[in-house]
Each structure stands twice: as structure tokens, then as C-alpha cells.
Amino acid sequence: MNIVVVGTGYVGLVTGVSLAEIGHSVTCVDIDRQKIEKMRKGISPIYEPGLSELMKKNIQANRLYFTTSHSEAFLKANIIYIAVGTPENEDGSANLSYIEEVAYSIAENIVRDTIVVTKSTVPVGTNRKIEEIILQNLVHDVRVEIVSNPEFLKEGTAIYDSFHGDRIVIGTNKEETARIMEKVNEPFGIPVYKTSIESAEMIKYASNAFLATKISFINEISNICERVKANIEEVAVGMGLDTRIGSQFLKAGIGYGGSCFPKDTKALIQIAGNVHYDFELLKGVVNVNKKQQVLLMSKLKHIYPNLNGLRVGVLGLAFKPNTDDMREAPSLLVIKDLIANGAEVLAYDPIAIENAKRLLPPQVIYVDSVLEAIESCDATLLLTEWDEIRQMDVSLFHKMKKPIVIDGRNCFSLEIMKENDIEYHSIGRPSINENVRETLIMLQSDSAILVDEEKAGEGSCQLKVKQ
Missing domain, CATH: 3.40.50.720 (NAD(P)-binding Rossmann-like Domain)
Structure with missing residues (x-):
């Protein structure tokens, strides 16, 4: 299958390399010319264990290519993955300007029937908007199908996750399109879950929000543990032994960060607000995390x-x-x-x-x-x-x-x-050993008093205590 991945950030590059590794011909597109030149040499612009090795392997096998030209890349494409960034707006909502730019480019440049797959994390309804932009601006008489295929990669283990994931979510309302996408992903050997487009979009946000909630919850418990002289590690193990809870994401610390959890929790709060729902629980998760980080x-x-x-x-x-x-x-x-x-x-x-x-x-x-x-x-x-x-x-x-x-x-x-x-x-x-510091301070003070008392005995009229 001839596949194009637009965007070579974290998600796009890992997706493109992984698809090449399972046998597809993959072209990755990015507007940054210097970045493309480096990647053509197998140099990854991001640090991710195992990524550069797979890049070089698939470049040498003529399965992985890089270009700055959308028209060149789209010429033979059967499937186009959109994997550009959706940065956070000031109000917490997702900025979809890069997504829309790609949609217009697809409409102008595709010359054959194409499946357009959104890998970027986008609010519910975005794929319908992508479809609308493409269909209203098509230059050639071709058929376009839209798929939501959210990613669930963890930074630091993304290559492993690509081949050992829990599920691949395929959101589309066309059974034939779902079957094709299932076939594309078959070599990964990961269970496929087929849903509507809207459900697939929501699964990504709901999953990240739930994991962020677990992190903030265990951090709140840890703060109570310190006050009641319990040990959060023992508490977390005891909780995790309950199969309804599970042991993952119960490690106390100074909060979550990165490109997903902070952005996605705030975006989901905004999505809820757009339909007049006050997501109080998730607002609490965000506030707890801010407090935990300091x-x-x-x-x-x-x-x-x-x-x-x-x-x-x-x-x-x-x-x-x-x-x-x-x-x-x-x-x-x-x-x-x-x-x-x-x-x-x-x-x-x-x-x-x-x-x-x-x-x-x-x-x-x-x-x-x-x-x-x-x-x-x-x-x-x-x-x-x-x-x-x-x-x-x-x-x-x-x-x-x-x-x-x-x-x-x-x-x-x-x-x-x-x-x-x-x-x-x-x-x-x-x-x-907090008492060790307190004892040292006391000993230092006592020592200073003794020294100054000796000076006082020699005729000094003042007694000074060193701090």
C-alpha cells in the first residue's frame, strides 16, 4: 500500500516508520526542508529509543521516503495520514489551523480515490470538518473516505507501543473502509476496535483524561499519606491489587507533563463547555496537577x-x-x-x-x-x-x-x-534523617555559645551567638 504521512513530529514520524517496518511504502511530508534533509540520512529530529535505527533500515529497504512536496507525495497515495500538531489555544481548545491546511492541500492535489486518516488528536466533529473541506474543494473527480485513527503512543516507548499496543481504534461509517484499514494494520498483530468517527475521536480524549485523573488522584492520596504518616508506595500497591483499579498510573510524583495529558485534559474541558456541560471532575484534575508541580x-x-x-x-x-x-x-x-x-x-x-x-x-x-x-x-x-x-x-x-x-x-x-x-x-x-540537620544546627549553636563564653571570660562584655 502506498501511504503518505503529513507531519513528521512525534506522532507522524513514529507512525510513518512503523508502517514502513510492516511492509508499506511510506512517504513522510514536512514543510521544514532542513528537517527533511536530516531525516533522509536517517537522523531523527526527536529522541526516541530505537527510532533512528528503524529509519535507516527502512530507507535502505526503499520503503521510507521524505519530501517537502505535497503534490509529489500525494500523486500515488492510496492512504494519507494527517499527523500535524494541534497546539493549545489560549482558552484551552485545540488549534486546528494545521489540520485545515492539510485538508485543503489534499483537496487540491489528490488524483485518485483516497482514504484520509486523522492520526492527530482532534475534538469530536473535526473529521466531519476535514471531510467537508476536502469535498468542497476537490480539483479532480475522485472519491474520498474519512477515518479517525487516534494514536496511543507513550514517549520513551513509542516504537515498542507501535508493535505491542492494546488496541487499534478505527473510526469510520463505511464498512469497506474499515476493512481496508484493518488490512493495513494487520501485520501489527494488535486487536482492532471499529467505531463511528465521533466515538473514535472521543476515545482518545477520554483515555488520556482518565489516566490524568488516576495520576492526580494518587498524588492527592500521597499528600494525605505524608500527613498521617502512611507510605504512598504501600498504599498504591494495596490499591493496585484490586483488579477493578489496576496498578498502572498509581505512582505518586510531581504531576504529569508532556505533549498529551496537559493539552488533552484542557481540550476536553473545552469540548464539554461547547455543549454546555461543566466537567467539574476534570477541572479538579488539572488544578491538582498544577499544585503538585510546585x-x-x-x-x-x-x-x-x-x-x-x-x-x-x-x-x-x-x-x-x-x-x-x-x-x-x-x-x-x-x-x-x-x-x-x-x-x-x-x-x-x-x-x-x-x-x-x-x-x-x-x-x-x-x-x-x-x-x-x-x-x-x-x-x-x-x-x-x-x-x-x-x-x-x-x-x-x-x-x-x-x-x-x-x-x-x-x-x-x-x-x-x-x-x-x-x-x-x-x-x-x-x-x-530530618532530625540530623536539626541536631547539627543545635550542636553548631552550642559550639558558638561555648566559644563566645570563653571570650567573655577573657574580658569581653558581650555574648554573641553565631547563626
Whole structure:
């Protein structure tokens, strides 16, 4: 099958490469000429494990092509996938301008019967609008069928997800079109679920909103756990053993980020509002997530009420491991707050630093290793649970001025941090060795008093206590 994928962002590129891998001839289209030239050489513009290798393999096998020309790409296309961005408008709704541009281009350039498949995440009713634009602007007398085929890829495991997904949703009102799309996807070996176009559009939003709700719920439970001296990890395991609940997405932390959950939750709230329905539950999910993302700053300010001049190490910048994606990453809020409060920030991430530099204040100092980030620091904040960070030797924290670690991803066991005399604050778990810092402060104060008492005995008339 000759397939064209319009848009080579995260969804488009992974979709195109995966379709080529199962044997289709795939042409990926993008208006960015420099990006296209790189991809022709097998260089991926995004970091995704396994993607570059599959690109090179399928380019060499003459199954994967890249071009900036819509007319050239559409000439032999049987199926066109729309995978362009739907960025967020100021009111939270999805911006469909790129989708509409592609629809007009399809109408002007296709010369044969074509199935148009929307892979982008779009509000309910968008595929009908795409169909209307194409049919009203067709240059040639051809038949066009519309399909909604939402993606369910997770950044960092997108290639694996493409071949081991839970389901492939095909939304169309034509049985023959559904059969063709089922045949196209058959080599993936993933169950196909056929629905109406509108249901397929809603499945994507509803799925992401539900997962975001689980995350915000477990984070709220974690905040209660800290106050009642329960351990959120034990609570989450106990909850997850109930098959009605399941164990996935019950990991407490500093909230969700990335390109999907923040955008899709707000878009679904807007979709509901458009039909005069107040989605109160989802509004609460969004508000909880905003609060959770600044939780580490609250913990830090509890330890150091004045952050001015404080030296803070930040481990992890991307919104999750195995990606360089900085969209809606908690590190953006945390680091901007640190800088605004006068702290000196040393930041480390194994992949995302270049993307971070475009978004973070210029005062941030970027370093090349975990050790450089924490050495001589007053506190360390853990924001992304990279394997490199989870597996680090925790004794390195003693290279800090004071071994105070605030962990937003619960990377380490409480026992290990206790054994290593590290003051450790995590999410939904008891703080460890907090009394060590308090004892040191008391000892320092007592020592200062003794020194000044000796001076007083030598004739000094004042008694000073060092702070």
C-alpha cells in the first residue's frame, strides 16, 4: 500500500516508520526542508529509543521516503495520514489551523480515490470538518473516505507501543473502509476496535483524561499519606491489587507533563463547555496537577525559608525519562521559581539540555554529570527518574554542602537514604534523617555559645551567638 504521512513530529514520524517496518511504502511530508534533509540520512529530529535505527533500515529497504512536496507525495497515495500538531489555544481548545491546511492541500492535489486518516488528536466533529473541506474543494473527480485513527503512543516507548499496543481504534461509517484499514494494520498483530468517527475521536480524549485523573488522584492520596504518616508506595500497591483499579498510573510524583495529558485534559474541558456541560471532575484534575508541580518548592522553602544565594542541584529536566521533550515539564516551573527567589541552579539531564536551554532562564548553569550538579550544593531536587539517576551511588550526595535531597519521583528507598545519613524528602512517604540537620544546627549553636563564653571570660562584655 502506498501511504503518505503529513507531519513528521512525534506522532507522524513514529507512525510513518512503523508502517514502513510492516511492509508499506511510506512517504513522510514536512514543510521544514532542513528537517527533511536530516531525516533522509536517517537522523531523527526527536529522541526516541530505537527510532533512528528503524529509519535507516527502512530507507535502505526503499520503503521510507521524505519530501517537502505535497503534490509529489500525494500523486500515488492510496492512504494519507494527517499527523500535524494541534497546539493549545489560549482558552484551552485545540488549534486546528494545521489540520485545515492539510485538508485543503489534499483537496487540491489528490488524483485518485483516497482514504484520509486523522492520526492527530482532534475534538469530536473535526473529521466531519476535514471531510467537508476536502469535498468542497476537490480539483479532480475522485472519491474520498474519512477515518479517525487516534494514536496511543507513550514517549520513551513509542516504537515498542507501535508493535505491542492494546488496541487499534478505527473510526469510520463505511464498512469497506474499515476493512481496508484493518488490512493495513494487520501485520501489527494488535486487536482492532471499529467505531463511528465521533466515538473514535472521543476515545482518545477520554483515555488520556482518565489516566490524568488516576495520576492526580494518587498524588492527592500521597499528600494525605505524608500527613498521617502512611507510605504512598504501600498504599498504591494495596490499591493496585484490586483488579477493578489496576496498578498502572498509581505512582505518586510531581504531576504529569508532556505533549498529551496537559493539552488533552484542557481540550476536553473545552469540548464539554461547547455543549454546555461543566466537567467539574476534570477541572479538579488539572488544578491538582498544577499544585503538585510546585510541591518540591514548598518542601525546599520549609527547609530554607530564604533561597537567596542558595546553591541548588537539579537532576532531570525532561517531563519523563527516555525523551528530550520539555513540554509542560515540572522543571520549567521549579527552576523559574528557584531563579526568581535568588537561588543558583546547576542542572543536569542526559538528553534534554539543548531543548531546556530554549525554555529556561539564562542564569541556569548546565553541567555534564550528576556529580557536577550536586557537588557543593545546599540541596538537590530530583525531577526526572532517569535510570542513571535511580541507579546512582547515593553516597555521592555527601559531596554536597549538606546532604539534603528532595525527590519528586521517589527514586530511592527510605532504608538506603537512612543508612547513608542523607536527609531525604520524597512524595507521600515519611521524611528521613530530618532530625540530623536539626541536631547539627543545635550542636553548631552550642559550639558558638561555648566559644563566645570563653571570650567573655577573657574580658569581653558581650555574648554573641553565631547563626
